[in-house]
Amino acid sequence: MASRVTEPAPREEIRPAASTLMLGRGKRYLKDRLIGSLLFLAALSSVGVTTGIVAILVFESAPFFGHVSLWEFLTDTIWTPLFADPHYGILPLVSGTLVTTGVALAVALPVGTMIAIYLSEYAPFALREIIKPVLELLSAVPTVVYGYFALLFVTPLLQRLFPELPTFSMLSAGIVMGVMIIPYVSSLSEDAMRAVPMLLREGAYALGANKMITSIRVVYPAALSGIGAAYILGISRAIGETMIVAIAAGMQPNFTLNPAQPAATITAYIVQVSMGDLPHGSIGYQSIFAAGLTLFLMTLGFNILGHMLRKRFREAY
Amino acid sequence: MTDTSRLIARRRRQDLVFNVAGVVCTLLGIITLGALLVDLLWAGLTRINWQFLTSFPSRNAANAGVLSAWVGSLLLMLVTVSLAVPLGVAAGVYLEEYARKHWITTIIEINIANLAGVPSIIYGLMALGLLVYQFHLGQTLLVGGITLALLILPVVIVATREALRAIPIGIREAAYALGATRWQVIKDHLLPYSAGGIATGTIIAMSRAIGETAPLVTIGALTFIAFLPPSPVQAEFPFVNLRWLNSPFSVLPIQMFNWVSRPTPDFHRNAAAAGLVLILMTLSLNAAAIAIRYRLRRRIKW
Numbered sequence: 001m002a003s004r005v006t007e008p009a010p011r012e013e014i015r016p017a018a019s020t021l022m023l024g025r026g027k028r029y030l031k032d033r034l035i036g037s038l039l040f041l042a043a044l045s046s047v048g049v050t051t052g053i054v055a056i057l058v059f060e061s062a063p064f065f066g067h068v069s070l071w072e073f074l075t076d077t078i079w080t081p082l083f084a085d086p087h088y089g090i091l092p093l094v095s096g097t098l099v100t101t102g103v104a105l106a107v108a109l110p111v112g113t114m115i116a117i118y119l120s121e122y123a124p125f126a127l128r129e130i131i132k133p134v135l136e137l138l139s140a141v142p143t144v145v146y147g148y149f150a151l152l153f154v155t156p157l158l159q160r161l162f163p164e165l166p167t168f169s170m171l172s173a174g175i176v177m178g179v180m181i182i183p184y185v186s187s188l189s190e191d192a193m194r195a196v197p198m199l200l201r202e203g204a205y206a207l208g209a210n211k212m213i214t215s216i217r218v219v220y221p222a223a224l225s226g227i228g229a230a231y232i233l234g235i236s237r238a239i240g241e242t243m244i245v246a247i248a249a250g251m252q253p254n255f256t257l258n259p260a261q262p263a264a265t266i267t268a269y270i271v272q273v274s275m276g277d278l279p280h281g282s283i284g285y286q287s288i289f290a291a292g293l294t295l296f297l298m299t300l301g302f303n304i305l306g307h308m309l310r311k312r313f314r315e316a317y
Numbered sequence: 318m319t320d321t322s323r324l325i326a327r328r329r330r331q332d333l334v335f336n337v338a339g340v341v342c343t344l345l346g347i348i349t350l351g352a353l354l355v356d357l358l359w360a361g362l363t364r365i366n367w368q369f370l371t372s373f374p375s376r377n378a379a380n381a382g383v384l385s386a387w388v389g390s391l392l393l394m395l396v397t398v399s400l401a402v403p404l405g406v407a408a409g410v411y412l413e414e415y416a417r418k419h420w421i422t423t424i425i426e427i428n429i430a431n432l433a434g435v436p437s438i439i440y441g442l443m444a445l446g447l448l449v450y451q452f453h454l455g456q457t458l459l460v461g462g463i464t465l466a467l468l469i470l471p472v473v474i475v476a477t478r479e480a481l482r483a484i485p486i487g488i489r490e491a492a493y494a495l496g497a498t499r500w501q502v503i504k505d506h507l508l509p510y511s512a513g514g515i516a517t518g519t520i521i522a523m524s525r526a527i528g529e530t531a532p533l534v535t536i537g538a539l540t541f542i543a544f545l546p547p548s549p550v551q552a553e554f555p556f557v558n559l560r561w562l563n564s565p566f567s568v569l570p571i572q573m574f575n576w577v578s579r580p581t582p583d584f585h586r587n588a589a590a591a592g593l594v595l596i597l598m599t600l601s602l603n604a605a606a607i608a609i610r611y612r613l614r615r616r617i618k619w
Contacts, residue, residue: 060442
């Protein structure tokens, strides 16, 4: 027994045990580092998506701009890339996009803001907890269903008021699009208003203001950058919205600012061309990427603006 | 005195009017939602029956159905989720648990915020140019799934980050104090605790993705599909096959778009019925998300 104790064997047994523990530690940390790098690659893949989007838009529309001068693209008022006598002016598509967006905002901004003020300043807590998710369902309805609703419910309804309204109109598409973006505006605006410190409201009440004055003169301005970010999110949704306008606003490019007329938006044009069978590399195929690039730049501008506003909003209090 | 009380009364009236205006606006939103649902039910409910759910599209409105469309929608969601969840959760875990403040991480964060604002049709153009024509993957379920997965990726990332942020720092510190590595903390503690939050966010994202039409039209998903993709399960070993990924497909929103675009009222009724099936899918996904969130709120007390 004693001899066994003095034998080096047990020490030998401990040593490997100790070193496997150390080795295990090293392995574990190596594994940790490895997984860390894998996760980093996953995070980096989102940058890859953006790069892919920009690269494809530029790469596929480059031949288009080799064929069509940028000046013609931006100033010609006729868009007929698929006709025998082709014109490549993006303006009619831009005007269609801006008019439908304008109509949508004329609906969504006032209504969304009023809802936000009501829910944040007036509504009892229990009511707010019910109404908010119900309103958010408005943005969960698939846009193709909204398109159906615009074409087969809202347009006939409007035609009773204005009998001369055509079957396809930017007005009806825009109104329905406005309803769709109400929750984007109201939810974010309400969050911003509820973040306004109670003290500001109490100050206003102490000076004799009622809730309406407090809401309009104190809470709304204090939350303005957050509300602005909500508005911009709404704008960028409306610009990029596709199915409602493709179904209800018609697909003919039409350089007009009159919402009672049919017109194609940038997105509707892309859908219309995609539904047909255009050969890869033809000018028509390239033109949807040029249109897509225009759309991407428009929404990117608004997204950056919204990002800046949100940053200011966070630093406010 | 009377002046003051009159002023107060006027202010009260003013306030009441404003309050009523707020209620009216709120009702406006809810009534529109109601009108939309009633309109769909009115036009489409009688059209929904077994024949409608088990038939392929047809030139004859009365014989047409949504079989290939709803099967396509479900399979497409399967592809989308199995791509978006691993990638999105991994990215979210990295940004929340591993990333140090570094210019690369700042770029990644700004980039994710911007991606969330890119119109869905742009994703379709990217998939058309890159996946269909550069990689020659064809207009298949796989390409559609990749497109929608990239589309909902920002939502999954943000949901993961928020769920992780809600876990108290003490949990991490306790695990580290026992000698756990970062990955062990994540795998054994953070991911299980945040699973509910991630699931909620993912399901909400899916309810958006299942109604997406534009990017799928852009990559050239077909509207007239009179066959089903090969079954993902088979009787022989290895019991699953992936051939269905390379199958052309249609989905409910595209089928509905096709029917809406036709001039005859019979097809419009079909469109309404397809819309009802689609809304039912969307709403049940939303309901599932709400249920998970509710259970989570009750169960977890840090």
